[in-house]
Amino acid sequence: MTRLGKQFFTAPTLALTERLLGKIFVRITPSGTVLKGRIVETEAYLGHNDEACHAWRKKTERNRVMFEAPGTLYVYFSYGCHHLLNIVTEPEGTAGAVLIRAMEPVEGIPCMQERRQTTVETALMSGPAKLTSALGVERSSSGRDLFGNEFFLLDAPSPQPSMICTSTRVGISRSRELPWRKYLADSPHVSKGRPS
Template sequence: MGKKLRRSFFERPTLRVAKELLGKYLVVKKGRRLVSGKIVETEAYIGKNDPASHAYRGLTPRTRLMFGKPGFTYIYLTYGMYYCLNFVTEKAGFPAAVLIRAVEPKEGVDLMIKRRKTKKIENLTNGPGKLCIAFGLDKSLNGADLCSDLIWVEDREDKTDRIVSASRIGINEGKDKKWRFYIPENGFVSKR
């Protein structure tokens, strides 16, 4: 177990948070079971001027969490079947979040395998939808406090020496921004 990140970690510029999440551990506890994984890939979405952000069109019932306090989850359904996990950043009233694209499974791997119905460890959590299935994340955790005992991020002193910046994936607008970050030598990155 590492040191749980405080809310102040998320109350900083989104690009910095997105980079510094690499090497940190996502932890989810449901009942008596705990699953965790090292964050190896993130994407930043910043403000109403980012055409790839859900907040681009302003405040809506769907995006209200992005406009809320930092350090909470923003989980949404994409393609009508996959959930995506985001961490709200910066400050209330300014819509910004970091999408967690991929993690390296660490604890509760047996439960992740059961949830994903796969035996290929390398494909377990190498994408935002896959990691949400493996971690048991859905809309019921939308708006969850990242400083709670249900879902949190830990610093386990797992230092990351190299970080690659690249274009975000699966968007039509805002591709010019190199706001996707990943650990290049990690095999769980969704796309190089």
């Protein structure tokens, strides 16, 4: 499989929510363990006209990574207990990112099972907090990009358009009407969260 480069991220954020589906997210741990997950669910967050976005009001120390170059990882701590993984997708200086909501485990499954304390594969990465736990992604990963040796994306066949579903986003209280969530209809690894 071919690594996806910076050109892939020149597409608009809303297009990338769909284009990312089926791609393989790779993390190489410090010990050399290879962890791979196939992206099956995404959500878009745009700084302008999106009150659910962290950068809706202005740039702050907390959200500054969202304004960095496309392909940068934006990891934040949600509700004081979960790390969530986003990929910055707007041109540098403009806030926007795609939240990776769920993946299908592909490689490194024993390591993921140990981290998640379960052997049920559909429970390993079927939610944004589950997948960061399985991958060992924490706040320290925020600001790194997908073009090095620790994190990168591999190209893979895109799903058929008929298999891609659209809905409103999950677990938000503002801008709830925006249909900016994409997921694969046939995947048992999609999160169980209900659209807002």
